[in-house]
Amino acid sequence: MECINHKDRDAVAVCTICGAPVCAECACTLNDAKVCPNCLQTACIQNVKNLDVDSTIQFGYSLLATLFYIAGIIVMSVLGKNSTGYYFLGLLLMGLPNLISFFNRRVGFMATIRGWIFMGIIQVLLGIIFTPIIVVRSLIYGIRFGKQKKYWENLLNQVTNYINSLH
Ligand SMILES: [Zn+2]
Ligand SMILES: [Zn+2]
Structure with missing residues (x-):
């Protein structure tokens, strides 16, 4: 699965709010949960x-x-x-x-x-x-x-x- 923001990178996590796959750089933390930048x-x-x-x-x-x-x-x-x-x-x-x-x-x-x-x-x-x-x-x-x-x-x-x- 590739990152929603970077088509050339593999996703390391899935946003716990919207389900979008995100790479290591795009993965944000909100109340100990991984989320995408848009949801954050x-x-x-x-x-x-x-x-x-x-x-x-x-x-x-x-x-x-x-x-x-x-x-x-x-x-x-x-x-x-x-x-x-x-x-x-x-x-x-x-x-x-x-x-x-x-x-x-x-x-x-x-x-x-x-x-x-x-x-x-x-x-x-x-x-x-x-x-x-x-x-x-x-x-x-x-x-x-x-x-x-x-x-x-x-x-x-x-x-x-x-x-x-x-x-
Ligand atoms: Zn999200
Ligand atoms: Zn990314």
Whole structure:
């Protein structure tokens, strides 16, 4: 069997995605499996796209939670002097981003509606502690996804250059 890109070379592997035979030079590795350059390129494009969305969500969430937290502090310190109701409102603002993460990440954790409400209230009330943790965690994830995106972008450049050099 000859390589799909080099008619004068014998294939040493078959692409695990599309089945194309490839020579030693054309054989690429994707998650420990041998693939052809075209399938690697497609996978790279998809990964870059996914990681771009992932990192944007994490950074966006981190920013949103920070803004809610600051708003909560302002409401508490400025309006809290007038009425204790504003303390609760400030606490609520600080905890709301935390509630979003609760619904995002722990679906299925609490089986009953009452359990959901109970946990939700606790999440909001303890937002003053948990929200900063979530902000930091989202930042770390955002940076991690960004680094992974860079890796796939580099690989995409390499494989694209290789494909272009074939023609
Ligand atoms: Zn392939
Ligand atoms: Zn080849």
